[in-house]
Amino acid sequence: MPFIEDMRNVEVIAPNFKRRLSGVTSTIIQLVPVQNRLGQKVSTLGPGLPDTLPKMRWRDLLSLWTAPPGRKARIWHARRNLEMLPAIVMRDLLRMKLKLVFTSASQRRHTGWTKFLISRMDAVIATSAKTASYLEVPSTVVMHGIDPARFSPPTDKPAAKAALGLDPAQNYAGCFGRVRHQKGTDLFVEAMIRLLPQRPDWSAIIAGRATAQHVNYENALKEKVRAAGLADRILFVGEHTNINDWYRALDLFVAPQRWEGFGLTPLEAMATGVAVVATDVGAFSEQIDTGTGILVEKDDLSAMTDATAALLDDNARRQSAGLRGQARALQNFLIENEARQVYRVYEQAASARN
Template identity: 70%
Template sequence: MEDISDVEVIAPNFKRRLSGVTSTIIQLVPVQRALGQKVATLGPGLPTGLPRIGYCALLRLWGRPKGRSLRVWHARRNVEMLPAIVLRDVLRMKLKVVFTSASQRKHSGWTKFLIKRMDAVIATSNRTAAYLDVPSTTIMHGIDTQRFFPAPDKAAAKAALGLPADRKIAGCFGRVRHQKGTDLFVDSMIGLLPQRPDWIAIVAGRATAAHVSFENELKEKVNRAGLSDRILFVGEHTNIPDWYRALDLFVAPQRWEGFGLTPLEAMATQVPVVATDVGAFPELLVTGQDETGILIPANELAAMADAAARFMDDAERAGRAGERGLARATATFSIQGEASRIGAIYEKLLSGTVSG
């Protein structure tokens, strides 16, 4: 446990189930600490290695941290905004509250009520910012470019995973479910692979209990098409960067997404991307003359198959898109850059130059 007197920023996580928000905290906090930001987590569902405080430490929030007049509470959910408001406004503890919004839909009246009481608001994309009724700063998520980087030897990267080194591979990574569009990827590959014997496809990710039947239906569809040896369901893996490095094409087929890091992870491993027009994908990819990928309408199978075919059938175009994607990911979307920009918000709150 961290000594609360040394903590300037509290990052609560009041949800036990792993989610995108939880993953953000897990990845971001160590980087923030490395940059000198005195951040500690609070709540369940987080790895034991993260710096944390216990609930009893909240009783000491009337006091000040060393060298500061107040602390920052960084909420990412309604359930984390509400207690911060109580601590600050009812109990008069020395806090400023910042909220990060990733939602791309109209907020409920309750959420709007909470957001209006924040001292600062961060939006994870410009599209997200458009749904806010208060001023915000857009800070897009970043990725760890020390983990996600190109394969020095693509064939060796494939062989290391037990994949055929002499085949090109299209991949779709993430939870296996309808919302994520896994069926669209599978259907597009069923249509494309018979005419492209040098390609295979992999689906990497977990189907939770509620979606196992959906995954089984997809596997049966692949089996009926006679492609069970070419469309592979490889499950969930902790070494996911290794799987990206084996790819020659990445497809993000989501029907809906809050933000979505998978295209960035593919770009950082120098893999061209086909992605739907959801979440932050339009702000991550560059299309047109300097393309890093192809953007398509959501839930349109024909458009997905056509876009994938354009990269599958044109190795030079795919190679150029991969190189540009790598340059864009490393220059614009590193997690260190994200942490630094968030740190600038913290510093303004801690120094009293931003007020609610």
């Protein structure tokens, strides 16, 4: 989609001031098209976003002294500190017609600087109840959602595996996301090294990229896999834009994170009909219930290995959890519902006085 030619058609600005792909960037990429489909007139601003999203130019910031037709101000929806600060300057010092919304996914006490920035917002969104508990201002919990048109079970799972060059006769456990210590990739690898030798019908897939500072970490894991004689069964497949196809090839998903802000991967797996083992971090405890998978304490390799083994070895339980997980994702975590709830917060911000 080309740059926005008429700023009068923009009522909401979604800035992205970070070039590298992150969870925040991914949220913007997935949510903005849905918001626009629902008539919310959202434009993005900044680097690192695909050309399919509507974009405004930096020079279009000069138009923010004028509100769009029928509105007293535009909404500026920040998701990082470096997106809140310029918005405060534009609204409070330059007197541009803006109302400021911030989404927080953090699950730790904020620094004094972040607290100050958040205190200047017109409305605040928390991505989970756990996140809201760390905020010292009123907030609205809006959990992230998934697109069921993108994340859905395959009609033919063996064919879905074959399409990716995988063995259609094998079962696959997967761990998707950035390859790094925080994400617990090493825990997944160690669990698979313990479990796979006794289960020749199972293999493992690690999908995701290791950024420059984590390449040595990834290489050490690959060497550990080679030393265990499992290089042909624990596969590092890298980063893929068609990650939904890789979910469709899975029979079990493991989310071994040590820390997470929200964490979409269990929801993406659930929507695809895949049972989940996850650590109790981020919003995972609010996503997963007893019938959709197993929740374990973070950094507990033994508990993760035991929970994973329980689902590897029980086909009926695993398949039932997959079906229940899909139903739960469709009932509670649709991205359209997220967009509608976010819009209600926009309306709240529009009516705020500052």
